[in-house]
Amino acid sequence: MNRNDDWMQRDLASLWHPCTQMKDHETLPVVPIRRGKGVWLEDFEGKRYLDIVSSWWVNIFGHANERINARIKQQLDELEHVILSGFTHRPVIELSERLGRLAPTGLGHCFYADNGSSAIEIALKMSYHYWRNVGRPEKRRFLTITNGYHGETLGALSVGDVALYTDTYRPLLLDVIKVPAPDGFGLPREQWVEQARACFVHMERALERHAGELAAVIVEPLIQCAGGMRMYPPEYLTWLREACDRYGVQLIFDEVAVGFGRTGTLFACEQTGVRPDFLCLSKALTGGYLPLSVVMTSDDVYTAFYDDYATLKAFLHSHSYTGNPLACAAALATLDIFEQDDVIATNRGKAAQMERLAAPLREHAHVGDVRQTGMILAIEMVRDKASLSPYDFRERRGLRVFRHALSRGVMLRPLGNVIYWMPPYVITPEELELVAEVTHEGLEIAT
Numbered sequence: 001m002n003r004n005d006d007w008m009q010r011d012l013a014s015l016w017h018p019c020t021q022m023k024d025h026e027t028l029p030v031v032p033i034r035r036g037k038g039v040w041l042e043d044f045e046g047k048r049y050l051d052i053v054s055s056w057w058v059n060i061f062g063h064a065n066e067r068i069n070a071r072i073k074q075q076l077d078e079l080e081h082v083i084l085s086g087f088t089h090r091p092v093i094e095l096s097e098r099l100g101r102l103a104p105t106g107l108g109h110c111f112y113a114d115n116g117s118s119a120i121e122i123a124l125k126m127s128y129h130y131w132r133n134v135g136r137p138e139k140r141r142f143l144t145i146t147n148g149y150h151g152e153t154l155g156a157l158s159v160g161d162v163a164l165y166t167d168t169y170r171p172l173l174l175d176v177i178k179v180p181a182p183d184g185f186g187l188p189r190e191q192w193v194e195q196a197r198a199c200f201v202h203m204e205r206a207l208e209r210h211a212g213e214l215a216a217v218i219v220e221p222l223i224q225c226a227g228g229m230r231m232y233p234p235e236y237l238t239w240l241r242e243a244c245d246r247y248g249v250q251l252i253f254d255e256v257a258v259g260f261g262r263t264g265t266l267f268a269c270e271q272t273g274v275r276p277d278f279l280c281l282s283k284a285l286t287g288g289y290l291p292l293s294v295v296m297t298s299d300d301v302y303t304a305f306y307d308d309y310a311t312l313k314a315f316l317h318s319h320s321y322t323g324n325p326l327a328c329a330a331a332l333a334t335l336d337i338f339e340q341d342d343v344i345a346t347n348r349g350k351a352a353q354m355e356r357l358a359a360p361l362r363e364h365a366h367v368g369d370v371r372q373t374g375m376i377l378a379i380e381m382v383r384d385k386a387s388l389s390p391y392d393f394r395e396r397r398g399l400r401v402f403r404h405a406l407s408r409g410v411m412l413r414p415l416g417n418v419i420y421w422m423p424p425y426v427i428t429p430e431e432l433e434l435v436a437e438v439t440h441e442g443l444e445i446a447t
C-alpha cells in the first residue's frame, strides 16, 4: 500500500466530505495533499496537481506564499484571537480602513463573519432589519435572478437557484421572488446587451409589483459562478441600481466569488460605477488562507441601527470567530500584494493568454460555448453543437474530464457540463499551456 492509500483509507473511515456523494469514492480517489507551493499541490507520493480552480476559488497568490506566511506568523506571536464584541484589535481596524478606501465610495462600515454564506445571511438580515428600524416592517421579502448561488445556509440557499442544491430543502426555505437571469450563451456583445435589456423587463415588472414588500434584490455581479459560470453584461447592474432606487428597494452584491481581481477589476461592481447597499466579500479576501468574510454597508444603513439599546434596533448577530486577527493579517498581506505587484494590470496579459489558448476549443464538436470574464474562463460541453442541447447531468461528462485531468496532474473540477479555468494569479504561461492541453484531451475523452 502506498502512502496515499493509507491516508485515503483513514480519511474515508472518519470524514464526510462537502458537496460529495461519498459513494463516488468507491472508484474515485480522495487525493491526500501533503503540501503546496505556488499553483501546485503535492500528494504523499510526490505527485503534483496544478490547482486551476484556486482551491474553490479562494487562492489567488499561490500556496505557501512567503509574504502571506510571514504576516500570519508575525500576527500569531502577537494575538491569535479575541472576542470582537466590546474588544477590537489592530488587524481588523486596519483592514476595515483599507477596504473602505478600496470599495465603492460610501461603504464605510464593515461587519465581519467567517465564510461567504454567513456574509449573505448578514446582508439579508440587515436589510430586513433596516426596513423594520425605519418603520417599514412589511418590506421583508427578497428578489433575485434565476440560476444564482449564494451559499448553503438556509437564507443563502433561499436566494439561490441552483436546483441541485436548493430543491431538496425547498420546504425549509424563504419565499423568494425569482426572475429570469440574463444569459448571453454564445451571443456577440451587442446582442448580448440587447438580450440582457429584454430580460431586465422581468426584473422591472417584479420590482413594480412587489416594491411594497421587498427589502432587497440580491445578485452575483457579472458572473453566476456556481450556476455554471454564466456571464452577463455590466449594464444590467446599472439598470438594476437605477430601478432599485426608483422603487425604494435595497441592493445586495454578492462578490464572494468574483471579488479581488477575478473579473479584471478589484471588485466586479467597479466596472459599472454602481454602489450596492451591501457588498459581500469572502474567499480571496485572505488570499485563500483563512476563513473570513465581510459585509460592507453605508452610513444610511448603519445609522438606522444606531439608537438607545432599549429600542432593540441593534444588529444582534454574531459568530465566535468574527474578524479573527490571523485572518485579518492574511487579508492585509493580500491587499499589500495587490498594491505592490500591480496585479490587476498583470492579470490582463494572463487573461489574454487564456483567451488565446481556449480559442481552438470553440471548434470542438461538443463545445457549445467558451466564455470569459477576466481570470475566469468557462467551456460548456453540449450534446449537439447546432441546437446547443445539453448532456443529461446524470451522464457526468464533467466528471470524465476531471478523472482524466487528475491523472495528468491538473485539478480541473467541473460544474456539471461546464469545465472552467479559475487559476491563482501567479500561474505562468507554461502552466496555462499545460492546462489547455489537458482540457483538450479531457474533452476528447469525455464527449
Ligand code: PLP
Residues within 6 Å of the ligand: 115, 116, 117, 118, 120, 149, 150, 151, 152, 220, 225, 226, 254, 255, 256, 257, 258, 282, 283
Ligand atoms: N456566494 C457566492 C457567489 C459563492 O460562490 C459562494 C461559494 O462558492 C458563497 C456565496 C458561499 O461562500 P462559502 O462557501 O464560504 O459559504
